[in-house]
Amino acid sequence: MPRIEVDANRCKACYLCVNVCPKQCLGKSKTISKKGYFPAEQERPQDCIGCKMCYVMCPDVAITVLKD
Amino acid sequence: MTTILAKKPNALTNVPMHYCPGCGHGIVHRLIGETLEELHIDDRAIGVAPVGCAVFADSYFACDCVQGAHGRGPAIATGIKRSKPQAIVFSYQGDGDLASIGMAEIVHAAVRNENITVIFINNAIYGMTGGQMAPTTLVGQVATTAPKGRDPKLQGWPINMCEMLSQITGSKFLARGAVDTPQNVLKTKQYLKKAFENQVNNIGFSMVEVISQCPTNWHADVQQALEFVRTKMIPQYPLGVFKDEGAK
Numbered sequence: 001m002p003r004i005e006v007d008a009n010r011c012k013a014c015y016l017c018v019n020v021c022p023k024q025c026l027g028k029s030k031t032i033s034k035k036g037y038f039p040a041e042q043e044r045p046q047d048c049i050g051c052k053m054c055y056v057m058c059p060d061v062a063i064t065v066l067k068d
Numbered sequence: 069m070t071t072i073l074a075k076k077p078n079a080l081t082n083v084p085m086h087y088c089p090g091c092g093h094g095i096v097h098r099l100i101g102e103t104l105e106e107l108h109i110d111d112r113a114i115g116v117a118p119v120g121c122a123v124f125a126d127s128y129f130a131c132d133c134v135q136g137a138h139g140r141g142p143a144i145a146t147g148i149k150r151s152k153p154q155a156i157v158f159s160y161q162g163d164g165d166l167a168s169i170g171m172a173e174i175v176h177a178a179v180r181n182e183n184i185t186v187i188f189i190n191n192a193i194y195g196m197t198g199g200q201m202a203p204t205t206l207v208g209q210v211a212t213t214a215p216k217g218r219d220p221k222l223q224g225w226p227i228n229m230c231e232m233l234s235q236i237t238g239s240k241f242l243a244r245g246a247v248d249t250p251q252n253v254l255k256t257k258q259y260l261k262k263a264f265e266n267q268v269n270n271i272g273f274s275m276v277e278v279i280s281q282c283p284t285n286w287h288a289d290v291q292q293a294l295e296f297v298r299t300k301m302i303p304q305y306p307l308g309v310f311k312d313e314g315a316k
Contacts (some may be wrong), residue, residue, distance in 0.1 A: 059094030
């Protein structure tokens with residue numbers, strides 16, 4: 001199962017990844033990060049297809065795409 | 069077993085980038101890091117950081133870096149490349165840096181066919197200093213020094229650097245990409261790869277221009293900034309390869 005991890009210390013909440021995800025499985029976190037942003041997070045990991053679009057668009061290199 | 073499909077390239081350090089949310093600089097940094105790693109040249113790469121938003125680029129690239137004076141990136145890269153021919157030298161510059169004060173340096177580096185790679189970030193505005201008009205600012209685009217929008221009668225027209233440098237015999241590879249969609253990001257990576265390969269193969273001067281979004285100084289949110297890239301920037305600065313003499 002592919003999934004992503006978002007580094008909350010790097011994410012600046014531009015949500016480019018949220019808007020680009022073809023399966024709309026990313027969303028905004030409810031908790032505030034140390035930097036003062038609401039980082040992106042994977043809301044529905046079961047929908048992830050591992051296409052890496054979020055990684056390709058992330059300007060802060062905060063996303064790691066993994067496959068279990 | 070967990071396998072990693074995509075992660076931060078080792079050619080970038082762990083320092084979090086200082087760029088504004090949604091800025092295209094970070095994407096281009098990552099593309100350069102990936103390219104250096106894929107071509108196995110990250111251990112002998114030397115970068116030249118510009119004056120402007122990317123002034124701290126030396127903290128983000130894991131290779132050696134020099135921070136040059138405003139616009140002098142190609143001149144510094146020339147010196148490094150001539151004294152250390154085995155090094156892979158790239159100059160990373162913005163539009164105020166390359167197309168304004170550094171115009172002479174970039175033109176003459178191309179004229180001399182210096183074997184360097186130049187990455188030119190075009191966001192049509194001076195980012196770090198607060199949104200002044202750049203040579204690449206679009207006609208009608210509002211900047212702090214053009215409050216009613218750029219007027220060609222007063223401030224002239226935007227400069228298309230790739231088209232201009234393609235007239236020079238010494239330039240060998242010129243391409244323009246964008247980072248507004250995943251497709252364009254991946255295309256830009258192909259251009260960067262080609263530009264670095266040219267240097268490895270001693271073909272000569274290569275420049276990749278990247279149309280980048282600047283949500284902060286365009287006074288737009290990230291999605292509006294991407295829309296501005298698509299509807300205003302790309303019609304003025306068409307994407308594609310303008311010159312490729314590497315094969316000859």
